Amino acid sequence: MHNSSLEKIAALCKKRAIKLTPQRKTVLEIMLSANRAMSAYELLDLLKVSEPQAKPPTIYRALEFLLEQGFIHKVESSNSYIACPHFHNPDHIFILFICNQCHKILEKHSMPIEQDLKQLALESEFQIKHSVHEIHGLCKQCQS
Ligand SMILES: [Zn+2]
């Protein structure tokens, strides 16, 4: 599945006239195939497999680019990063359900919550740039 996501993202980059460099692409590929949240250092170690000269700034620049484009999200509570399945819409408000036990993360969307937040911001004359919604608990498998 992640191959088609990668192709779609490459097409989006072309459309936005931005460069998905081989490095950025590799980082994204690692994240898509891992299908879980990863720290910058974990990503760096995996990037070094194909690019032994990679350094921390390499990974942070790649992450910054991917975040800016809305291809990934930062998980603030664990200081890690996760690929976003809704990358075609960079402005979406996302809710992360984070399992305390297996650390699996589910990304969810809710139009009513998104509309409520936008309405509240409008009433407060506040311009939303970034919002964090992280819900901690137990996933289905870990409840039993
Ligand atoms: Zn998302």
Ligand SMILES: [Zn+2]
């Ligand atoms: Zn779990």
